[in-house]
Amino acid sequence: MPTIRKRVCNPINEEEIELRRGPWTLEEDTLLIHYIASHGEGHWNMLAKYAGLKRTGKSCRLRWLNYLKPDIKRGNLTPQEQLLILELHSKWGNRWSKIAQHLPGRTDNEIKNYWRTRVQKQARQLNIESNSKTFLDAVRYFWMPRLIQKMEQTSSSSSSSPLINTHNSSSAPSPLPNSNKIASSSLPSSCPLPSKLTNTANHSNGYLSSITNPPCVFPSDSIIPHLPQLPQYPTSPPDHEFGKTAYNTNSIQNNSRFAISSSYDMEGGLNLVENNSGTEAFDISQFDTQMAASDWVLDNMADTLWNMEEI
DNA sequence: AACGCCTTCAACCGCAATTCG
DNA sequence: CCGAATTGCGGTTGAAGGCGT
Incomplete structure:
Protein backbone atom coordinates (compact mmCIF):
# COMPACT_ATOMS: atom_id res chain seq x y z
CA MET A 1 0.00 0.00 0.00
CA LYS A 69 7.26 1.23 -21.39
CA PRO A 70 6.28 -1.43 -23.93
CA ASP A 71 9.79 -2.25 -25.09
CA ILE A 72 11.09 -2.93 -21.63
CA LYS A 73 12.56 -6.39 -21.46
CA ARG A 74 11.70 -8.42 -18.40
CA GLY A 75 13.60 -11.35 -17.06
CA ASN A 76 17.16 -12.28 -16.29
CA LEU A 77 20.01 -10.83 -18.21
CA THR A 78 21.39 -13.14 -20.85
CA PRO A 79 25.06 -14.06 -20.79
CA GLN A 80 25.46 -11.82 -23.81
CA GLU A 81 23.97 -8.92 -21.94
CA GLN A 82 26.02 -9.63 -18.85
CA LEU A 83 29.15 -9.77 -20.92
CA LEU A 84 28.29 -6.49 -22.53
CA ILE A 85 27.62 -4.86 -19.19
CA LEU A 86 30.94 -6.05 -17.81
CA GLU A 87 32.73 -4.82 -20.86
CA LEU A 88 31.04 -1.47 -21.06
CA HIS A 89 31.41 -0.88 -17.36
CA SER A 90 35.12 -1.53 -17.65
CA LYS A 91 35.15 1.14 -20.26
CA TRP A 92 32.78 3.74 -18.88
CA GLY A 93 32.42 2.99 -15.19
CA ASN A 94 29.12 3.80 -13.50
CA ARG A 95 27.66 5.46 -16.54
CA TRP A 96 24.54 3.39 -16.24
CA SER A 97 22.41 5.24 -18.71
CA LYS A 98 25.15 5.16 -21.28
CA ILE A 99 25.60 1.44 -20.78
CA ALA A 100 21.85 0.93 -20.96
CA GLN A 101 21.76 2.60 -24.35
CA HIS A 102 23.60 -0.40 -25.68
CA LEU A 103 21.27 -2.97 -24.15
CA PRO A 104 17.92 -2.51 -25.83
CA GLY A 105 15.03 -3.02 -23.48
CA ARG A 106 17.19 -2.81 -20.41
CA THR A 107 17.08 0.18 -18.12
CA ASP A 108 19.88 1.95 -16.37
CA ASN A 109 18.21 1.05 -13.11
CA GLU A 110 18.23 -2.63 -13.96
CA ILE A 111 21.86 -2.57 -14.99
CA LYS A 112 22.80 -0.65 -11.90
CA ASN A 113 21.00 -3.18 -9.74
CA TYR A 114 22.69 -6.01 -11.55
CA TRP A 115 26.07 -4.48 -10.94
CA ARG A 116 25.45 -3.82 -7.29
CA THR A 117 23.79 -7.09 -6.42
CA ARG A 118 25.72 -9.52 -8.61
CA VAL A 119 29.01 -8.02 -9.60
CA GLN A 120 29.86 -6.20 -6.42
CA LYS A 121 28.82 -9.25 -4.50
CA GLN A 122 31.52 -11.21 -6.27
CA ALA A 123 34.03 -8.50 -5.54
CA ARG A 124 33.18 -8.72 -1.89
CA GLN A 125 33.60 -12.46 -1.91
CA LEU A 126 36.99 -12.03 -3.48
CA ASN A 127 37.71 -9.39 -0.88
CA ILE A 128 38.74 -6.88 -3.49
CA GLU A 129 37.40 -3.56 -4.60
CA SER A 130 34.91 -3.87 -7.43
CA ASN A 131 36.48 -0.92 -9.18
CA SER A 132 40.01 -2.16 -8.76
CA LYS A 133 42.18 -3.37 -11.55
CA THR A 134 42.50 -6.71 -9.85
CA PHE A 135 38.78 -7.25 -9.97
CA LEU A 136 38.66 -6.13 -13.56
CA ASP A 137 41.24 -8.76 -14.29
CA ALA A 138 39.14 -11.34 -12.56
CA VAL A 139 36.19 -10.29 -14.63
CA ARG A 140 38.17 -10.45 -17.83
CA TYR A 141 40.01 -13.68 -17.34
CA PHE A 142 37.36 -15.74 -15.64
CA TRP A 143 33.97 -14.19 -15.64
CA MET A 144 33.79 -13.07 -19.22
CA PRO A 145 35.02 -16.40 -20.54
CA ARG A 146 32.43 -18.11 -18.44
CA LEU A 147 29.75 -15.93 -19.90
CA ILE A 148 30.99 -16.65 -23.37
CA GLN A 149 30.81 -20.30 -22.57
CA LYS A 150 27.28 -19.83 -21.43
CA MET A 151 26.52 -18.06 -24.65
CA GLU A 152 27.82 -21.08 -26.50
CA GLN A 153 25.92 -23.39 -24.25
CA THR A 154 22.64 -21.58 -24.53
CA SER A 155 23.05 -21.14 -28.22
CA SER A 156 23.67 -24.79 -28.86
CA SER A 157 20.72 -25.84 -26.77
CA SER A 158 18.35 -23.03 -27.63
CA SER A 159 16.60 -24.92 -30.36
CA SER A 160 15.26 -27.49 -27.98
CA SER A 161 15.12 -26.05 -24.51
CA PRO A 162 16.28 -22.48 -24.00
CA LEU A 163 17.93 -21.94 -20.67
CA ILE A 164 17.55 -18.23 -20.73
CA ASN A 165 14.27 -16.46 -20.85
CA THR A 166 14.63 -12.75 -21.25
CA HIS A 167 11.62 -11.92 -23.27
CA ASN A 168 8.84 -12.23 -20.82
CA SER A 169 6.79 -9.36 -22.09
CA SER A 170 4.47 -9.30 -19.14
CA SER A 171 4.53 -5.98 -17.41
CA ALA A 172 3.26 -7.38 -14.18
CA PRO A 173 5.77 -8.45 -11.58
CA SER A 174 6.08 -12.16 -11.52
CA PRO A 175 8.47 -14.84 -10.40
CA LEU A 176 11.07 -15.22 -13.06
CA PRO A 177 12.75 -18.37 -14.18
CA ASN A 178 16.20 -18.80 -12.86
CA SER A 179 18.44 -18.61 -15.87
CA ASN A 180 21.49 -19.57 -13.92
CA LYS A 181 20.60 -23.13 -13.37
CA ILE A 182 23.08 -24.39 -15.89
CA ALA A 183 24.64 -27.67 -15.06
CA SER A 184 28.26 -26.90 -14.32
CA SER A 185 29.45 -30.31 -15.24
CA SER A 186 28.05 -29.97 -18.70
CA LEU A 187 29.96 -26.84 -19.54
CA PRO A 188 32.56 -27.06 -22.24
CA SER A 189 36.19 -26.66 -21.37
CA SER A 190 37.18 -24.30 -24.12
CA CYS A 191 38.16 -21.63 -21.65
CA PRO A 192 40.27 -23.11 -18.91
CA LEU A 193 41.42 -21.36 -15.81
CA PRO A 194 45.10 -20.88 -15.27
CA SER A 195 46.64 -24.05 -13.92
CA LYS A 196 47.65 -22.15 -10.82
CA LEU A 197 44.05 -22.16 -9.81
CA THR A 198 43.72 -25.85 -10.04
CA ASN A 199 46.28 -26.27 -7.33
CA THR A 200 44.10 -24.58 -4.80
CA ALA A 201 40.69 -25.56 -5.93
CA ASN A 202 39.15 -28.91 -6.05
CA HIS A 203 35.49 -28.31 -6.00
CA SER A 204 33.28 -31.21 -6.63
CA ASN A 205 30.70 -29.32 -8.59
CA GLY A 206 32.51 -29.99 -11.79
CA TYR A 207 33.15 -26.40 -12.64
CA LEU A 208 36.82 -26.02 -11.87
CA SER A 209 37.56 -29.54 -12.75
CA SER A 210 36.51 -28.79 -16.27
CA ILE A 211 38.85 -25.88 -16.75
CA THR A 212 42.43 -26.54 -16.06
CA ASN A 213 44.66 -25.01 -18.69
CA PRO A 214 45.62 -21.42 -19.41
CA PRO A 215 45.11 -19.21 -21.20
CA CYS A 216 41.60 -18.46 -22.37
CA VAL A 217 41.68 -18.82 -26.09
CA PHE A 218 38.54 -19.32 -28.02
CA PRO A 219 38.72 -21.33 -31.15
CA SER A 220 37.16 -19.25 -33.81
CA ASP A 221 34.75 -21.90 -34.81
CA SER A 222 33.34 -22.16 -31.34
CA ILE A 223 32.68 -18.53 -30.62
CA ILE A 224 32.05 -17.04 -33.98
CA PRO A 225 28.65 -18.44 -34.71
CA HIS A 226 27.34 -17.18 -31.42
CA LEU A 227 28.60 -13.66 -31.00
CA PRO A 228 26.45 -12.43 -33.83
CA GLN A 229 23.59 -13.46 -31.62
CA LEU A 230 23.77 -10.02 -30.22
CA PRO A 231 21.44 -8.71 -32.86
CA GLN A 232 19.67 -6.62 -30.31
CA TYR A 233 22.87 -4.75 -29.98
CA PRO A 234 21.91 -1.46 -31.53
CA THR A 235 23.61 0.16 -34.40
CA SER A 236 26.45 2.13 -32.99
CA PRO A 237 26.03 5.75 -32.14
CA PRO A 238 28.93 8.00 -33.07
CA ASP A 239 30.66 7.66 -29.71
CA HIS A 240 30.20 3.96 -29.56
CA GLU A 241 33.47 2.29 -30.31
CA PHE A 242 33.01 -1.03 -28.66
CA GLY A 243 30.01 -2.27 -30.52
CA LYS A 244 31.56 -1.94 -33.91
CA THR A 245 34.62 -3.85 -32.90
CA ALA A 246 34.40 -6.59 -30.36
CA TYR A 247 31.22 -8.10 -31.68
CA ASN A 248 31.87 -7.50 -35.30
CA THR A 249 31.08 -10.80 -36.90
CA ASN A 250 33.47 -10.37 -39.74
CA SER A 251 36.34 -9.30 -37.57
CA ILE A 252 36.04 -12.35 -35.45
CA GLN A 253 35.66 -14.65 -38.35
CA ASN A 254 38.81 -13.29 -39.81
CA ASN A 255 40.80 -14.26 -36.77
CA SER A 256 42.00 -17.69 -35.95
CA ARG A 257 41.69 -16.99 -32.27
CA PHE A 258 39.42 -14.99 -30.07
CA ALA A 259 40.87 -13.89 -26.82
CA ILE A 260 40.53 -11.20 -24.25
CA SER A 261 43.22 -8.60 -23.94
CA SER A 262 44.70 -8.08 -20.54
CA SER A 263 45.70 -4.57 -21.30
CA TYR A 264 43.53 -2.17 -19.47
CA ASP A 265 43.27 1.53 -19.20
CA MET A 266 40.61 3.62 -17.64
CA GLU A 267 39.82 5.44 -20.83
CA GLY A 268 39.71 2.58 -23.22
CA GLY A 269 38.70 -0.33 -21.07
CA LEU A 270 39.42 -3.54 -22.82
CA ASN A 271 42.01 -2.92 -25.45
CA LEU A 272 41.32 -4.11 -28.89
CA VAL A 273 43.88 -4.65 -31.55
CA GLU A 274 43.57 -4.49 -35.27
CA ASN A 275 44.21 -7.55 -37.27
CA ASN A 276 45.52 -7.56 -40.78
CA SER A 277 42.09 -7.09 -42.21
CA GLY A 278 41.71 -3.77 -40.51
CA THR A 279 39.07 -4.96 -38.12
CA GLU A 280 39.55 -5.48 -34.44
CA ALA A 281 39.69 -8.41 -32.12
CA PHE A 282 40.63 -9.17 -28.58
CA ASP A 283 44.33 -9.64 -28.07
CA ILE A 284 45.73 -12.27 -25.81
CA SER A 285 49.35 -11.32 -26.23
CA GLN A 286 49.63 -9.52 -22.92
CA PHE A 287 47.86 -12.16 -20.94
CA ASP A 288 50.82 -13.66 -19.13
CA THR A 289 52.20 -10.37 -17.91
CA GLN A 290 48.95 -9.33 -16.41
CA MET A 291 48.35 -12.66 -14.85
CA ALA A 292 51.61 -12.50 -13.02
CA ALA A 293 50.61 -9.20 -11.52
CA SER A 294 47.45 -10.72 -10.23
CA ASP A 295 48.96 -13.82 -8.74
CA TRP A 296 47.76 -13.19 -5.27
CA VAL A 297 44.18 -12.96 -6.25
CA LEU A 298 44.39 -16.11 -8.26
CA ASP A 299 45.25 -17.97 -5.13
CA ASN A 300 42.22 -16.57 -3.39
CA MET A 301 39.93 -16.57 -6.32
CA ALA A 302 39.70 -20.27 -6.78
CA ASP A 303 37.76 -20.70 -3.60
CA THR A 304 35.22 -18.11 -4.50
CA LEU A 305 35.14 -17.97 -8.22
CA TRP A 306 32.95 -20.95 -8.69
CA ASN A 307 30.26 -18.92 -7.04
CA MET A 308 30.13 -16.86 -10.18
CA GLU A 309 28.23 -19.73 -11.60
CA GLU A 310 25.34 -18.37 -9.63
CA ILE A 311 25.44 -15.02 -11.25
C1' DA B 1 5.38 -23.12 11.75
C1' DA B 2 8.05 -19.27 13.15
C1' DC B 3 11.76 -16.49 13.19
C1' DG B 4 15.68 -13.95 11.50
C1' DC B 5 18.91 -13.01 7.99
C1' DC B 6 19.95 -12.16 3.21
C1' DT B 7 19.06 -10.81 -1.53
C1' DT B 8 16.70 -8.48 -5.00
C1' DC B 9 14.84 -4.66 -7.28
C1' DA B 10 11.25 -1.00 -7.57
C1' DA B 11 11.10 3.38 -6.02
C1' DC B 12 12.89 7.46 -3.94
C1' DC B 13 16.26 11.22 -3.22
C1' DG B 14 19.49 14.81 -4.24
C1' DC B 15 21.95 17.00 -7.51
C1' DA B 16 23.44 18.42 -12.16
C1' DA B 17 22.28 19.51 -16.75
C1' DT B 18 19.11 21.20 -19.91
C1' DT B 19 15.19 23.72 -21.51
C1' DC B 20 12.12 27.46 -21.58
C1' DG B 21 10.02 31.94 -20.96
C1' DC C 1 21.49 36.67 -19.49
C1' DC C 2 18.72 34.98 -15.72
C1' DG C 3 15.77 32.26 -12.97
C1' DA C 4 12.40 28.71 -12.77
C1' DA C 5 10.87 24.41 -14.38
C1' DT C 6 11.86 20.13 -16.23
C1' DT C 7 14.57 16.20 -17.26
C1' DG C 8 18.20 12.93 -16.51
C1' DC C 9 21.44 10.56 -13.74
C1' DG C 10 23.62 7.91 -10.10
C1' DG C 11 23.37 6.63 -5.25
C1' DT C 12 20.51 4.86 -1.70
C1' DT C 13 16.56 2.88 0.65
C1' DG C 14 13.18 -0.31 2.07
C1' DA C 15 9.48 -3.73 1.09
C1' DA C 16 8.95 -8.30 -0.32
C1' DG C 17 10.25 -12.78 -0.94
C1' DG C 18 13.62 -16.57 -0.45
C1' DC C 19 16.15 -19.43 2.46
C1' DG C 20 18.24 -21.58 6.40
C1' DT C 21 17.69 -22.89 11.13
Whole structure:
Protein backbone atom coordinates (compact mmCIF):
# COMPACT_ATOMS: atom_id res chain seq x y z
CA MET A 1 0.00 0.00 0.00
CA PRO A 2 1.56 3.26 -1.08
CA THR A 3 2.07 5.74 1.67
CA ILE A 4 1.03 9.36 1.55
CA ARG A 5 3.83 11.38 2.96
CA LYS A 6 3.93 14.78 1.44
CA ARG A 7 1.77 17.71 0.79
CA VAL A 8 3.17 19.76 -1.98
CA CYS A 9 2.21 22.88 -3.76
CA ASN A 10 1.07 21.87 -7.19
CA PRO A 11 2.87 23.91 -9.81
CA ILE A 12 -0.10 23.86 -12.14
CA ASN A 13 -2.86 25.44 -10.14
CA GLU A 14 -1.30 26.12 -6.77
CA GLU A 15 -3.56 23.71 -4.98
CA GLU A 16 -2.13 21.29 -2.50
CA ILE A 17 -2.57 17.60 -3.16
CA GLU A 18 -1.66 14.48 -1.32
CA LEU A 19 1.14 12.67 -3.07
CA ARG A 20 1.33 8.93 -3.04
CA ARG A 21 4.58 7.10 -2.64
CA GLY A 22 5.69 3.50 -2.71
CA PRO A 23 4.66 0.70 -5.01
CA TRP A 24 2.38 1.54 -7.88
CA THR A 25 -1.07 0.01 -8.07
CA LEU A 26 -2.59 -1.55 -11.14
CA GLU A 27 -4.99 1.35 -11.36
CA GLU A 28 -2.15 3.85 -11.38
CA ASP A 29 -0.29 1.91 -14.02
CA THR A 30 -3.39 1.80 -16.16
CA LEU A 31 -3.95 5.51 -15.82
CA LEU A 32 -0.38 6.24 -16.79
CA ILE A 33 -0.35 3.86 -19.74
CA HIS A 34 -3.61 5.18 -21.13
CA TYR A 35 -2.62 8.77 -20.71
CA ILE A 36 0.70 8.29 -22.48
CA ALA A 37 -0.97 6.25 -25.19
CA SER A 38 -3.16 9.19 -26.10
CA HIS A 39 -0.95 12.13 -25.19
CA GLY A 40 2.59 10.88 -25.39
CA GLU A 41 5.47 11.16 -22.96
CA GLY A 42 7.04 14.24 -21.47
CA HIS A 43 5.90 17.15 -19.31
CA TRP A 44 5.69 14.72 -16.48
CA ASN A 45 4.35 17.08 -13.86
CA MET A 46 1.46 18.07 -16.09
CA LEU A 47 1.00 14.46 -17.07
CA ALA A 48 0.74 13.41 -13.46
CA LYS A 49 -1.92 15.97 -12.80
CA TYR A 50 -4.04 15.53 -15.89
CA ALA A 51 -3.83 11.76 -15.77
CA GLY A 52 -5.27 11.91 -12.29
CA LEU A 53 -2.21 10.45 -10.68
CA LYS A 54 -1.33 11.58 -7.22
CA ARG A 55 2.31 11.13 -7.96
CA THR A 56 5.18 13.43 -8.72
CA GLY A 57 6.18 13.87 -12.31
CA LYS A 58 9.45 12.24 -11.48
CA SER A 59 7.72 9.21 -10.10
CA CYS A 60 5.58 8.89 -13.23
CA ARG A 61 8.57 9.23 -15.48
CA LEU A 62 10.48 6.62 -13.55
CA ARG A 63 7.60 4.21 -13.52
CA TRP A 64 7.13 4.56 -17.25
CA LEU A 65 10.75 4.37 -18.26
CA ASN A 66 11.75 1.59 -15.91
CA TYR A 67 8.69 -0.57 -15.94
CA LEU A 68 5.71 0.26 -18.10
CA LYS A 69 7.26 1.23 -21.39
CA PRO A 70 6.28 -1.43 -23.93
CA ASP A 71 9.79 -2.25 -25.09
CA ILE A 72 11.09 -2.93 -21.63
CA LYS A 73 12.56 -6.39 -21.46
CA ARG A 74 11.70 -8.42 -18.40
CA GLY A 75 13.60 -11.35 -17.06
CA ASN A 76 17.16 -12.28 -16.29
CA LEU A 77 20.01 -10.83 -18.21
CA THR A 78 21.39 -13.14 -20.85
CA PRO A 79 25.06 -14.06 -20.79
CA GLN A 80 25.46 -11.82 -23.81
CA GLU A 81 23.97 -8.92 -21.94
CA GLN A 82 26.02 -9.63 -18.85
CA LEU A 83 29.15 -9.77 -20.92
CA LEU A 84 28.29 -6.49 -22.53
CA ILE A 85 27.62 -4.86 -19.19
CA LEU A 86 30.94 -6.05 -17.81
CA GLU A 87 32.73 -4.82 -20.86
CA LEU A 88 31.04 -1.47 -21.06
CA HIS A 89 31.41 -0.88 -17.36
CA SER A 90 35.12 -1.53 -17.65
CA LYS A 91 35.15 1.14 -20.26
CA TRP A 92 32.78 3.74 -18.88
CA GLY A 93 32.42 2.99 -15.19
CA ASN A 94 29.12 3.80 -13.50
CA ARG A 95 27.66 5.46 -16.54
CA TRP A 96 24.54 3.39 -16.24
CA SER A 97 22.41 5.24 -18.71
CA LYS A 98 25.15 5.16 -21.28
CA ILE A 99 25.60 1.44 -20.78
CA ALA A 100 21.85 0.93 -20.96
CA GLN A 101 21.76 2.60 -24.35
CA HIS A 102 23.60 -0.40 -25.68
CA LEU A 103 21.27 -2.97 -24.15
CA PRO A 104 17.92 -2.51 -25.83
CA GLY A 105 15.03 -3.02 -23.48
CA ARG A 106 17.19 -2.81 -20.41
CA THR A 107 17.08 0.18 -18.12
CA ASP A 108 19.88 1.95 -16.37
CA ASN A 109 18.21 1.05 -13.11
CA GLU A 110 18.23 -2.63 -13.96
CA ILE A 111 21.86 -2.57 -14.99
CA LYS A 112 22.80 -0.65 -11.90
CA ASN A 113 21.00 -3.18 -9.74
CA TYR A 114 22.69 -6.01 -11.55
CA TRP A 115 26.07 -4.48 -10.94
CA ARG A 116 25.45 -3.82 -7.29
CA THR A 117 23.79 -7.09 -6.42
CA ARG A 118 25.72 -9.52 -8.61
CA VAL A 119 29.01 -8.02 -9.60
CA GLN A 120 29.86 -6.20 -6.42
CA LYS A 121 28.82 -9.25 -4.50
CA GLN A 122 31.52 -11.21 -6.27
CA ALA A 123 34.03 -8.50 -5.54
CA ARG A 124 33.18 -8.72 -1.89
CA GLN A 125 33.60 -12.46 -1.91
CA LEU A 126 36.99 -12.03 -3.48
CA ASN A 127 37.71 -9.39 -0.88
CA ILE A 128 38.74 -6.88 -3.49
CA GLU A 129 37.40 -3.56 -4.60
CA SER A 130 34.91 -3.87 -7.43
CA ASN A 131 36.48 -0.92 -9.18
CA SER A 132 40.01 -2.16 -8.76
CA LYS A 133 42.18 -3.37 -11.55
CA THR A 134 42.50 -6.71 -9.85
CA PHE A 135 38.78 -7.25 -9.97
CA LEU A 136 38.66 -6.13 -13.56
CA ASP A 137 41.24 -8.76 -14.29
CA ALA A 138 39.14 -11.34 -12.56
CA VAL A 139 36.19 -10.29 -14.63
CA ARG A 140 38.17 -10.45 -17.83
CA TYR A 141 40.01 -13.68 -17.34
CA PHE A 142 37.36 -15.74 -15.64
CA TRP A 143 33.97 -14.19 -15.64
CA MET A 144 33.79 -13.07 -19.22
CA PRO A 145 35.02 -16.40 -20.54
CA ARG A 146 32.43 -18.11 -18.44
CA LEU A 147 29.75 -15.93 -19.90
CA ILE A 148 30.99 -16.65 -23.37
CA GLN A 149 30.81 -20.30 -22.57
CA LYS A 150 27.28 -19.83 -21.43
CA MET A 151 26.52 -18.06 -24.65
CA GLU A 152 27.82 -21.08 -26.50
CA GLN A 153 25.92 -23.39 -24.25
CA THR A 154 22.64 -21.58 -24.53
CA SER A 155 23.05 -21.14 -28.22
CA SER A 156 23.67 -24.79 -28.86
CA SER A 157 20.72 -25.84 -26.77
CA SER A 158 18.35 -23.03 -27.63
CA SER A 159 16.60 -24.92 -30.36
CA SER A 160 15.26 -27.49 -27.98
CA SER A 161 15.12 -26.05 -24.51
CA PRO A 162 16.28 -22.48 -24.00
CA LEU A 163 17.93 -21.94 -20.67
CA ILE A 164 17.55 -18.23 -20.73
CA ASN A 165 14.27 -16.46 -20.85
CA THR A 166 14.63 -12.75 -21.25
CA HIS A 167 11.62 -11.92 -23.27
CA ASN A 168 8.84 -12.23 -20.82
CA SER A 169 6.79 -9.36 -22.09
CA SER A 170 4.47 -9.30 -19.14
CA SER A 171 4.53 -5.98 -17.41
CA ALA A 172 3.26 -7.38 -14.18
CA PRO A 173 5.77 -8.45 -11.58
CA SER A 174 6.08 -12.16 -11.52
CA PRO A 175 8.47 -14.84 -10.40
CA LEU A 176 11.07 -15.22 -13.06
CA PRO A 177 12.75 -18.37 -14.18
CA ASN A 178 16.20 -18.80 -12.86
CA SER A 179 18.44 -18.61 -15.87
CA ASN A 180 21.49 -19.57 -13.92
CA LYS A 181 20.60 -23.13 -13.37
CA ILE A 182 23.08 -24.39 -15.89
CA ALA A 183 24.64 -27.67 -15.06
CA SER A 184 28.26 -26.90 -14.32
CA SER A 185 29.45 -30.31 -15.24
CA SER A 186 28.05 -29.97 -18.70
CA LEU A 187 29.96 -26.84 -19.54
CA PRO A 188 32.56 -27.06 -22.24
CA SER A 189 36.19 -26.66 -21.37
CA SER A 190 37.18 -24.30 -24.12
CA CYS A 191 38.16 -21.63 -21.65
CA PRO A 192 40.27 -23.11 -18.91
CA LEU A 193 41.42 -21.36 -15.81
CA PRO A 194 45.10 -20.88 -15.27
CA SER A 195 46.64 -24.05 -13.92
CA LYS A 196 47.65 -22.15 -10.82
CA LEU A 197 44.05 -22.16 -9.81
CA THR A 198 43.72 -25.85 -10.04
CA ASN A 199 46.28 -26.27 -7.33
CA THR A 200 44.10 -24.58 -4.80
CA ALA A 201 40.69 -25.56 -5.93
CA ASN A 202 39.15 -28.91 -6.05
CA HIS A 203 35.49 -28.31 -6.00
CA SER A 204 33.28 -31.21 -6.63
CA ASN A 205 30.70 -29.32 -8.59
CA GLY A 206 32.51 -29.99 -11.79
CA TYR A 207 33.15 -26.40 -12.64
CA LEU A 208 36.82 -26.02 -11.87
CA SER A 209 37.56 -29.54 -12.75
CA SER A 210 36.51 -28.79 -16.27
CA ILE A 211 38.85 -25.88 -16.75
CA THR A 212 42.43 -26.54 -16.06
CA ASN A 213 44.66 -25.01 -18.69
CA PRO A 214 45.62 -21.42 -19.41
CA PRO A 215 45.11 -19.21 -21.20
CA CYS A 216 41.60 -18.46 -22.37
CA VAL A 217 41.68 -18.82 -26.09
CA PHE A 218 38.54 -19.32 -28.02
CA PRO A 219 38.72 -21.33 -31.15
CA SER A 220 37.16 -19.25 -33.81
CA ASP A 221 34.75 -21.90 -34.81
CA SER A 222 33.34 -22.16 -31.34
CA ILE A 223 32.68 -18.53 -30.62
CA ILE A 224 32.05 -17.04 -33.98
CA PRO A 225 28.65 -18.44 -34.71
CA HIS A 226 27.34 -17.18 -31.42
CA LEU A 227 28.60 -13.66 -31.00
CA PRO A 228 26.45 -12.43 -33.83
CA GLN A 229 23.59 -13.46 -31.62
CA LEU A 230 23.77 -10.02 -30.22
CA PRO A 231 21.44 -8.71 -32.86
CA GLN A 232 19.67 -6.62 -30.31
CA TYR A 233 22.87 -4.75 -29.98
CA PRO A 234 21.91 -1.46 -31.53
CA THR A 235 23.61 0.16 -34.40
CA SER A 236 26.45 2.13 -32.99
CA PRO A 237 26.03 5.75 -32.14
CA PRO A 238 28.93 8.00 -33.07
CA ASP A 239 30.66 7.66 -29.71
CA HIS A 240 30.20 3.96 -29.56
CA GLU A 241 33.47 2.29 -30.31
CA PHE A 242 33.01 -1.03 -28.66
CA GLY A 243 30.01 -2.27 -30.52
CA LYS A 244 31.56 -1.94 -33.91
CA THR A 245 34.62 -3.85 -32.90
CA ALA A 246 34.40 -6.59 -30.36
CA TYR A 247 31.22 -8.10 -31.68
CA ASN A 248 31.87 -7.50 -35.30
CA THR A 249 31.08 -10.80 -36.90
CA ASN A 250 33.47 -10.37 -39.74
CA SER A 251 36.34 -9.30 -37.57
CA ILE A 252 36.04 -12.35 -35.45
CA GLN A 253 35.66 -14.65 -38.35
CA ASN A 254 38.81 -13.29 -39.81
CA ASN A 255 40.80 -14.26 -36.77
CA SER A 256 42.00 -17.69 -35.95
CA ARG A 257 41.69 -16.99 -32.27
CA PHE A 258 39.42 -14.99 -30.07
CA ALA A 259 40.87 -13.89 -26.82
CA ILE A 260 40.53 -11.20 -24.25
CA SER A 261 43.22 -8.60 -23.94
CA SER A 262 44.70 -8.08 -20.54
CA SER A 263 45.70 -4.57 -21.30
CA TYR A 264 43.53 -2.17 -19.47
CA ASP A 265 43.27 1.53 -19.20
CA MET A 266 40.61 3.62 -17.64
CA GLU A 267 39.82 5.44 -20.83
CA GLY A 268 39.71 2.58 -23.22
CA GLY A 269 38.70 -0.33 -21.07
CA LEU A 270 39.42 -3.54 -22.82
CA ASN A 271 42.01 -2.92 -25.45
CA LEU A 272 41.32 -4.11 -28.89
CA VAL A 273 43.88 -4.65 -31.55
CA GLU A 274 43.57 -4.49 -35.27
CA ASN A 275 44.21 -7.55 -37.27
CA ASN A 276 45.52 -7.56 -40.78
CA SER A 277 42.09 -7.09 -42.21
CA GLY A 278 41.71 -3.77 -40.51
CA THR A 279 39.07 -4.96 -38.12
CA GLU A 280 39.55 -5.48 -34.44
CA ALA A 281 39.69 -8.41 -32.12
CA PHE A 282 40.63 -9.17 -28.58
CA ASP A 283 44.33 -9.64 -28.07
CA ILE A 284 45.73 -12.27 -25.81
CA SER A 285 49.35 -11.32 -26.23
CA GLN A 286 49.63 -9.52 -22.92
CA PHE A 287 47.86 -12.16 -20.94
CA ASP A 288 50.82 -13.66 -19.13
CA THR A 289 52.20 -10.37 -17.91
CA GLN A 290 48.95 -9.33 -16.41
CA MET A 291 48.35 -12.66 -14.85
CA ALA A 292 51.61 -12.50 -13.02
CA ALA A 293 50.61 -9.20 -11.52
CA SER A 294 47.45 -10.72 -10.23
CA ASP A 295 48.96 -13.82 -8.74
CA TRP A 296 47.76 -13.19 -5.27
CA VAL A 297 44.18 -12.96 -6.25
CA LEU A 298 44.39 -16.11 -8.26
CA ASP A 299 45.25 -17.97 -5.13
CA ASN A 300 42.22 -16.57 -3.39
CA MET A 301 39.93 -16.57 -6.32
CA ALA A 302 39.70 -20.27 -6.78
CA ASP A 303 37.76 -20.70 -3.60
CA THR A 304 35.22 -18.11 -4.50
CA LEU A 305 35.14 -17.97 -8.22
CA TRP A 306 32.95 -20.95 -8.69
CA ASN A 307 30.26 -18.92 -7.04
CA MET A 308 30.13 -16.86 -10.18
CA GLU A 309 28.23 -19.73 -11.60
CA GLU A 310 25.34 -18.37 -9.63
CA ILE A 311 25.44 -15.02 -11.25
C1' DA B 1 5.38 -23.12 11.75
C1' DA B 2 8.05 -19.27 13.15
C1' DC B 3 11.76 -16.49 13.19
C1' DG B 4 15.68 -13.95 11.50
C1' DC B 5 18.91 -13.01 7.99
C1' DC B 6 19.95 -12.16 3.21
C1' DT B 7 19.06 -10.81 -1.53
C1' DT B 8 16.70 -8.48 -5.00
C1' DC B 9 14.84 -4.66 -7.28
C1' DA B 10 11.25 -1.00 -7.57
C1' DA B 11 11.10 3.38 -6.02
C1' DC B 12 12.89 7.46 -3.94
C1' DC B 13 16.26 11.22 -3.22
C1' DG B 14 19.49 14.81 -4.24
C1' DC B 15 21.95 17.00 -7.51
C1' DA B 16 23.44 18.42 -12.16
C1' DA B 17 22.28 19.51 -16.75
C1' DT B 18 19.11 21.20 -19.91
C1' DT B 19 15.19 23.72 -21.51
C1' DC B 20 12.12 27.46 -21.58
C1' DG B 21 10.02 31.94 -20.96
C1' DC C 1 21.49 36.67 -19.49
C1' DC C 2 18.72 34.98 -15.72
C1' DG C 3 15.77 32.26 -12.97
C1' DA C 4 12.40 28.71 -12.77
C1' DA C 5 10.87 24.41 -14.38
C1' DT C 6 11.86 20.13 -16.23
C1' DT C 7 14.57 16.20 -17.26
C1' DG C 8 18.20 12.93 -16.51
C1' DC C 9 21.44 10.56 -13.74
C1' DG C 10 23.62 7.91 -10.10
C1' DG C 11 23.37 6.63 -5.25
C1' DT C 12 20.51 4.86 -1.70
C1' DT C 13 16.56 2.88 0.65
C1' DG C 14 13.18 -0.31 2.07
C1' DA C 15 9.48 -3.73 1.09
C1' DA C 16 8.95 -8.30 -0.32
C1' DG C 17 10.25 -12.78 -0.94
C1' DG C 18 13.62 -16.57 -0.45
C1' DC C 19 16.15 -19.43 2.46
C1' DG C 20 18.24 -21.58 6.40
C1' DT C 21 17.69 -22.89 11.13
